[in-house]
Amino acid sequence: MRRVIGVVVAGALALSAAGALAASGLLATEEHGSGAPTIVLIHSIGGSRADWSAVAPRLAEHHRVVLVDLPGHGRSPAPASKPSVADASAALARTLSKMKIERAVLVGHSYGALVALQTALDRPKSVAAVVVVDASTFMAADSERIAQAERFLTERYTVYVSAVFSGMSNDKDLGDSLAARAMHVPQPVLSAYFRDSWREDLRPKIQSLKTPVFLVATESTWPVGESWTSARRRLGRAHGGPGPARFPGRRHRRRGFAPPLAAPRRAPRAAASPAWFERRRNT
Numbered sequence: 001m002r003r004v005i006g007v008v009v010a011g012a013l014a015l016s017a018a019g020a021l022a023a024s025g026l027l028a029t030e031e032h033g034s035g036a037p038t039i040v041l042i043h044s045i046g047g048s049r050a051d052w053s054a055v056a057p058r059l060a061e062h063h064r065v066v067l068v069d070l071p072g073h074g075r076s077p078a079p080a081s082k083p084s085v086a087d088a089s090a091a092l093a094r095t096l097s098k099m100k101i102e103r104a105v106l107v108g109h110s111y112g113a114l115v116a117l118q119t120a121l122d123r124p125k126s127v128a129a130v131v132v133v134d135a136s137t138f139m140a141a142d143s144e145r146i147a148q149a150e151r152f153l154t155e156r157y158t159v160y161v162s163a164v165f166s167g168m169s170n171d172k173d174l175g176d177s178l179a180a181r182a183m184h185v186p187q188p189v190l191s192a193y194f195r196d197s198w199r200e201d202l203r204p205k206i207q208s209l210k211t212p213v214f215l216v217a218t219e220s221t222w223p224v225g226e227s228w229t230s231a232r233r234r235l236g237r238a239h240g241g242p243g244p245a246r247f248p249g250r251r252h253r254r255r256g257f258a259p260p261l262a263a264p265r266r267a268p269r270a271a272a273s274p275a276w277f278e279r280r281r282n283t
Helices: 002-024 085-098 111-122 143-155 157-166 172-182 187-199 228-234 274-280
Strands: 029-032 039-042 065-068 104-109 127-133 213-217
Touching: 039 085, 039 111, 065 085, 085 111, 104 111, 111 127, 111 187, 143 157, 143 187, 157 172, 157 187
Parallel strands: 039 065, 039 104, 104 127, 127 213
Antiparallel strands: 029 065
């Protein structure tokens, strides 16, 4: 009986907490460690702050580390309107302000990196640096490809989600796990995030970005054989900025390399300090 009561109480508290977050427009967070600068870790579509569970403890040895759930993911409430990079960025800014976090290093994976960049654009004084993990500021897709993706998303949602996320790993069990977790995101929310990601283009905006940005890329973002000069133009970073880091692997996530999930030693620990960015600013 005590166990049943405990479960009921825990459930009621969780619902109460979710309701409070929804009312405030804040994101669910998890915090570790101490030390400056604060590092904020932002996951991608279909994930949660748990994506960074292997990375956070290492960063927390020297820094205050905050993990967030994007709107509609994990324990964060669903967005009030259609998800967008701008709205997710605004929710992140409200959350960090509530936590009295200033001059943070924002580390974002894929869509989470777009949220980090948008936050730096909108609130440059609150962001010390941005680490972009395997994300393009725009993925060109013709209208036919988008229409085909739209049909699958609308008519065969489960198949589409399974194909997208299971294909992110050469390991079947990991791929199946990623797909199953993505299915926990409400269908209208995840579908809207996909649609936004197909059309979001931050390239014109980041031309004026003064915040140091460091790119961590696999071949899916920066193919082998393409020079950094070429990639920088394609990614909308022709204005320069710190040099990038390239990791082996053609996928966002695969056995042996998953930026947030499976590379705690090589994920953006080296880029955690703004002093590091200052040294690399003109490289």
